[in-house]
Amino acid sequence: MLALFGSVEQGIIYAIMALGVYLTFRVLDFPDLTVDGSFVTGAATAAMMIVLGYNPLIATLAAVIAGFIAGCITGLLHTKGKINPLLSGILMMIAxxxxxxxxxGMTREGGAGVSNVPLLNTDTIFTMFQNFWGSLGIDDTISNMLREMGVESVPTTYGTVLVVLIITIIIKFIADWFLKTEVGLAIRATGDNKRMIRSFSANTDRLIILGLGLSNALVALAGALIAQYSKFSDIQMGVGMIVIGLASVIIGEAIFGTKTIVRTTFAVVAGAVIYRMIYAFALRVDFLDTGDMKLITAFIVILALVVPQIIDKQKEKKRKAKRMAERNAAHIPAPVEQGGNPLA
Structure with missing residues (x-):
């Protein structure tokens, strides 16, 4: 119960990062690898400012701004520097x-090159809101309700769940609204057909820079929240983050579909939660341990990519067989190609 609850918590936070990945890979059609770096930038900025005594809300906002700047620089490298999109992201990630x-390193005097910042005895967004929920008695009320339902192991971090859930839902609805605005539609059109949107006198360079900036701002926000949730920031915490984001997007789209923007963003959020739950269950297998995280992630992504294709092929075979059966029942000869083979 507690492990599942923790995976849901983390999944909701990672959903914000997955929304950022969705903006670049799906909306802009831009393979942005800046994510691995901007995630840590958000975590490092928030952790540094909190340790230096700044309000956690201000520290989180600064992390978002830092991520936005990083994304904009990637956009500038591509649009103004004429560098390949993939290489632009790699260069920014390395930088x-x-x-x-x-x-x-700014958390210590003369401490350049610090790779880990602990937040064990500091206030974070979560401790602030947990104290607030506690003062209202919300934690006790929910705990009593679950105990009455027969749930013995009751998590004590409802404040954390409420905070991340509220933040993620707000960002999801803002993304839905933004992608339907004139600027959002222009960004979507840029990803679909850059030449067409240029014919309408739209500045595609600015749209790409803005889209990358917003994407990495969301990624940095997720990094800042993860740092405050985990109570530390580490230089290695962003390794493979782009794969996790893609896994969340692919899993969500495969399960819930992509017919509308509202449905797609919901799919991305749900995909992130499902991914963390699958990962939590996978780690409970006896022959797997935490060192197999990347292997598990790769396997999940492979399944998410391959299984929908197999299902689609099976559906297509059934459709062809149904059409052939209908033709035979109506005694209609099947159309013939030039080579003489009947068409399904």
Whole structure:
């Protein structure tokens, strides 16, 4: 129960990062690898400012701004520097590694190159709101309700869940609204057909820069929240983050579909939660341990990519067989190709 609850908590936070990945990979059609660096940038900025005594809300806002700047620089490298999109993200990711070490080094006098910042005895967004929920008696009320339902192991971090759930829902609805605005539609059109949107005198360079900035701002926000949730910031915490984001997007789309923007963003959020739950269950297998995290992630992504294709092929075979059966029942000869083979 407690392990499942923790995976849901983390999944809701990672959903914010997955929404950022969705903006670049699906909306802009831009393979942005800046994510691995900007995630740590958000975590490092928030952790550094909290340790230095700043309000956690201000520290989190600063992390979002830092992520936005990182994404914009990637956009500038691509649009103004004419660098390949993939290479632009890789260059920025490499640069951010050193920048993140510098940021975390600011927590100590003359401490450049610090790779880990603990937040054990500091206030975070979660402790602030947990105290608030506790003062209202919300934690006790929910705990009593679950105990009455027969749940013995009751988590004590309802404040954390409420905070991340509220933040994620707000961001999801803001994303839905933004992608339907004139600027949002222009960004979507840029990802679909850049030449077409240029014919309408739209500045696609600015739209790409803005889209990358917003994407990495969301990624940095997720990094800041994860740092405060885990009570530390580490230089290695962003490794493979882009794969986790893609896994969340792919899993969500495969299960819930992508017919509308509202449905797609919900799919991305749900996909992130499902991914963390699958990962939590996988770690409970006897022959797997925490060192197999990347292997588990790769396996989940492979399944999410391959299984929908197999299902689609099976559906297509059934549709062809049904059409052939209908033709035979109506005694209608099947159309013939030039080679003489009947068409299904």
């Amino acid at each position: 951010l590694y050193s920048i993140n070490l510098r940021i975390m």
